[in-house]
Amino acid sequence: MSAYQPNCLRGRCQIQIDDPVDDYLKALRRNDLMAWTVYDQMFEAIRGGGLSHIRDEDGYPLDDAAHYSAPLGERLRTPSMPWVGEFKALGKNKRTSDGTLYRRHHRLYFSEPTNTPDIVVLVHAGYKETHKRSPSAQDAQISEAMARVKELFDGQGWSYPVL
Structure with a gap:
């Protein structure tokens, strides 16, 4: 496990978004406002007091594992691999053509420069589907x-x- 402690947890960070991730977020806003809203709240927290300040609809703090995971890639471990984390958002319910109910687990992958503090860089977007x-x-x-x-x-x- 890496000893690196990401700045996004404590907040007061700028967020830089790579162009393909920005396109993903724009499409998400059009197609799955629920997941996009989760990311919007995360970004506000990262710019503000940090991810630990995110609250649920009743005002209780969310468990970090609900929206954040790092470091990733332990199964891929090779020397000098970049530290990468993910921001997670659960998408709305959908159905396949045969009627199977599923949801997308959206992922925004990020890292942070160590020689330029207080920047979170969103480098890649992806998802997995429950089915x-x-x-x-x-x-x-x-x-x-x-x-x-x-x-x-x-x-x-x-x-x-x-890592």
Whole structure:
């Protein structure tokens, strides 16, 4: 396990969104307002007092595991892999063509530059569906997020935390 403690938990961070993630969020706002609203609240918390300040509809703090998980990629471990976390939002109920009820578990993958504090960078978006769970599919998303961290951060001259 990494000892890195992400800044998004304590808040007061800027959020930078890679273009494909921004497109994903725009589509989510049009197609699944419930999940988009969860992300909107998370972003407000990250810019403000931190993820620990998110509350449910009754005013109780949400468990971190409800909307956040990090670090990811333990099964993929190789030397110097970027530290990546995920922000999670549960989508609205849907039905397949044969009537099976399912929901999407939306994921926004992020990392934070270690030499430029107080920035959270959303690097990749993905989802899994309750009726077709596949650890290998999510592992592929995590690998793509890690590759994107390397590409984006190297291009900005940022260093990234490692697993």
